[in-house]
Amino acid sequence: MIEPGLVIGYRVFRLPRQGYALEECQDASAGDPRRGRFAIADGAAESPYSALWAHLLVEEFVRQNERLPRWVNWLPSLQERWAADCGLALSRKRLTETTDLGVPWYLEPGLTQGAFATFLGLVIEETSWQAVAVGDSCLFQVRQGELVHTFPIAHAADFSNAPWLVGSRTSPGEVPHKKGLQQEGDWQPGDRFWLMTDALAQWFLVQVEANGKPWLALEPLLHIAGGEEAQYAFDFWIEGLRAARRLRNDDVTLLAVIL
Amino acid sequence: MPYSAEISRSNPTCFLFLLDQSKSMLGPIGGGQGKKKADAVADSLNRLLYTLVLRCVWGQAVLDRFHVGVLGYGRQVVPVLGGALANRELVPISELARTPLRVEQRINTVDDGRGGQVEQIVKAPLWFEPTGDGKTPMTKCFERATQILSNFLIAHPSCYPPLVINLSDGEATDGDPEEPARHLRELASEDGAVLLFNAHISSLAAQSIEFPDQEAGLPDEHARRLFRMSSRLPPALQHSARQAGLAVTPESHGFVFNADLASVVRFLDIGTRVDLKNLR
Numbered sequence: 001m002i003e004p005g006l007v008i009g010y011r012v013f014r015l016p017r018q019g020y021a022l023e024e025c026q027d028a029s030a031g032d033p034r035r036g037r038f039a040i041a042d043g044a045a046e047s048p049y050s051a052l053w054a055h056l057l058v059e060e061f062v063r064q065n066e067r068l069p070r071w072v073n074w075l076p077s078l079q080e081r082w083a084a085d086c087g088l089a090l091s092r093k094r095l096t097e098t099t100d101l102g103v104p105w106y107l108e109p110g111l112t113q114g115a116f117a118t119f120l121g122l123v124i125e126e127t128s129w130q131a132v133a134v135g136d137s138c139l140f141q142v143r144q145g146e147l148v149h150t151f152p153i154a155h156a157a158d159f160s161n162a163p164w165l166v167g168s169r170t171s172p173g174e175v176p177h178k179k180g181l182q183q184e185g186d187w188q189p190g191d192r193f194w195l196m197t198d199a200l201a202q203w204f205l206v207q208v209e210a211n212g213k214p215w216l217a218l219e220p221l222l223h224i225a226g227g228e229e230a231q232y233a234f235d236f237w238i239e240g241l242r243a244a245r246r247l248r249n250d251d252v253t254l255l256a257v258i259l
Numbered sequence: 260m261p262y263s264a265e266i267s268r269s270n271p272t273c274f275l276f277l278l279d280q281s282k283s284m285l286g287p288i289g290g291g292q293g294k295k296k297a298d299a300v301a302d303s304l305n306r307l308l309y310t311l312v313l314r315c316v317w318g319q320a321v322l323d324r325f326h327v328g329v330l331g332y333g334r335q336v337v338p339v340l341g342g343a344l345a346n347r348e349l350v351p352i353s354e355l356a357r358t359p360l361r362v363e364q365r366i367n368t369v370d371d372g373r374g375g376q377v378e379q380i381v382k383a384p385l386w387f388e389p390t391g392d393g394k395t396p397m398t399k400c401f402e403r404a405t406q407i408l409s410n411f412l413i414a415h416p417s418c419y420p421p422l423v424i425n426l427s428d429g430e431a432t433d434g435d436p437e438e439p440a441r442h443l444r445e446l447a448s449e450d451g452a453v454l455l456f457n458a459h460i461s462s463l464a465a466q467s468i469e470f471p472d473q474e475a476g477l478p479d480e481h482a483r484r485l486f487r488m489s490s491r492l493p494p495a496l497q498h499s500a501r502q503a504g505l506a507v508t509p510e511s512h513g514f515v516f517n518a519d520l521a522s523v524v525r526f527l528d529i530g531t532r533v534d535l536k537n538l539r
Contacts, residue, residue: 019267019539024318045317105382106312106321106356112379249539 008033008124009258011222013234017249018242027197027253028054028117030062036124037062040137040253042197044116044165048107049086053115053168056082061121068123068132068182075172082115082168114169120152120195122257129193130184134175135163138201140194141185142215147208151183156205159198193257194218199250203241222256261451262493264419266324267539272419273326273349273411274311274531276304277400279427279460280333284391286428289464290519296460299520300426301389304329307527308386312356314538321353324538328407329386332400334393341387348407359384397431401439408446408453419537420451424513424530426523428460430481440488454490456513456530458523467522470500472510482516489514499532 010033016025026043028051039058043050060078061069087102103111118135131139133152136159141149153159166175187193194215196204207214217237224230234254241247266272284297291299308327315322328349331339338348341360365383368376408421423443446453459482461467470492474483489512492500500507503525515526 017539019269024320026318048316048319051318104356105359105362105384106316107319108382109313110316 008036009222010038011227011230011256011258013221013231013252013254013256015235015238015252017251018239019249020251025251026051026054026117027251028058029195029253029255030055030058031255031257032062035062037064037122038124038193038195038255038257039119039121040195040197040255041120041166042118042135042137042251042253047110047113047115048103049082049111049168050115050117052085053082053166054117056085057117057119057166058121061119067125068121068130071166071175072172075166075175079114079168079172086111112169114167116165116167118163118198119166122193122195124187124193124257124259128184128186130182132182134166134181136160136198136201138196138198138204139183140196140201140204140215141187142192142194143188144190145213147213147215149183149185150205150208152181153201153205156202156209159202163198187259189259191259192219193259195253195255195257197251197253199248200238200252200254203247206246218254218256221254222258262420262495263537264417264448264450265539266419266533266537268322268324270418271324271326271351271415272533273328273408273415273421275327275349275404275407275421275423276329277397277404277423277425277427278304278329278331278339279395279397279425279429280331280339280390281393281395281429281432282333282391283395283429284333284389284460286462288520288523289461289517290521294520295389295391296428296462297389297391300460300523301387303520303524303527304426305383305385305387306524307531308355309384310528311531312352314533315352315356321356323351323353325352326350326411327352327355330400330404330407331387331390332396333391336396336400336403339387344386349411355386359386360388361385394432395427395429396433397425397427398433398436398439400425401436401443405439405443405446408443412446412448412453415448417449419533420448420453421446422454422456422530424527425455425457426460427458428462437484437488444490451493452490454493454513455488456526457485457489458514458518458526459485459516460523461517461519463517464519465517467518468516469505469518469522469526470507470511471514471516472508472512477516485516486512486514495534495537496529496532499529503529505529 031038039061041054043054120137288296343358
């Protein structure tokens with residue numbers, strides 16, 4: 001747990017891809033600053049109920065007591081909740097035998113596969129932090145004007161169209177447990193953690209690779225007093241990057257942890 | 260650059276299928292184990308419509324990135340989608356998804372996730388029934404298609420260019436179709452000319468000629484005419500064809516001659532691929 005009295009600030013910004021409404025955004029984020037737990041997830045829109053899956057993942061992660069919960073411990077009950085919330089009160093076995101899921105025919109193939117999302121969870125403790133990631137949602141730690149940690153993707157060229165994903169019907173044992181999907185470090189007052197979904201993370205790394213300091217573009221967002229005004233500034237900035245074709249047209253979530 | 264417009268709800272594109280429904284379509288298709296050409300083509304096209312719907316699923320919705328129509332020509336030239344969509348020339352794909360003629364069930368064998376296999380019943384929607392009667396008024400069908408697409412292009416002037424796929428086993432019986440086919444190909448959006456692809460369906464399991472790049476070498480005047488009536492493959496579709504293991508060049512036309520069942524399916528699949536970069 002974090003030190004009593006320590007105040008962690010955090011802010012979230014979210015913008016759907018151009019041409020889509022906010023409620024169609026497949027990204028999710030959650031934070032509990034008192035417990036030092038934060039998470040973002042990026043649902044794969046091609047599969048039905050992925051936004052729901054992304055929300056369940058982040059909300060459950062910040063509620064967990066285990067520091068970095070083991071997938072086998074927290075995924076099964078979450079998968080059952082996903083099925084129940086979709087109105088699919090059925091087990092894996094029944095899904096393959098059933099003739100009618102009670103959904104339109106075009107959702108059935110996707111529901112049989114399940115929903116999918118990337119996931120990035122961060123836990124801040126007394127002087128240290130730990131993170132877990134599946135897929136291409138990224139974390140960047142900045143201290144005194146320098147980038148000190150990049151996780152889990154280190155190069156802009158490493159983003160692909162097929163990131164690792166957590167599935168709502170994937171056996172928890174199959175969730176990738178590759179080395180490198182957990183990371184830890186220490187932190188100091190004044191540090192920033194920038195958590196972001198893939199399109200913005202790729203932009204961030206492109207800037208870094210060109211010797212830029214992309215966090216200098218993000219930092220002013222944290223000094224705008226009103227939440228709505230800050231989100232408005234974020235929207236304006238993202239739309240400008242998209243118009244200049246410097247940012248892929250994708251859902252964007254940015255979660256800033258302020259220490 | 261042409262053929263690069265985004266395909267989205269606000270800027271949809273269109274697929275129009277022209278389906279020979281003349282009497283000869285009741286004969287067997289090559290490689291179809293006695294299956295009638297009409298049945299095989301209807302089955303392939305219904306499955307393709309299924310795939311096109313799935314490509315537009317977004318969350319729990321179907322996005323109207325595509326408008327789709329099927330025009331039959333035999334005893335008459337007529338839209339062939341059935342049920343609630345009867346007489347509709349073009350239908351937004353979400354409406355197509357919601358209103359199939361009926362939904363059948365197919366049995367697929369799939370992995371059960373524990374190293375075994377299990378039979379899974381999946382839904383197979385159908386939008387039209389096969390039929391075969393009368394002659395081959397292909398020329399009239401091209402004229403009707405030109406009207407339909409002219410209207411679509413007025414409503415969507417900057418769309419990714421519409422694609423027309425013509426599936427037939429014979430020659431037009433109502434005059435030379437080359438001229439109306441050219442009119443169809445001359446229609447254009449700001450993003451490029453309408454694409455017209457032709458599939459010639461064979462009763463024999465003969466060697467099919469897929470995406471040829473020159474007239475010379477084609478077996479007869481009918482094949483050469485269909486070649487001339489077909490658009491060149493845009494670069495993205497050349498790429499799709501290569502991925503499917505076919506040798507194509509920048510001069511390859513969207514044309515298959517002597518297509519058996521397998522090459523009809525492959526032709527439909529390659530022709531209707533869209534670059535994911537264009538989808539929004």
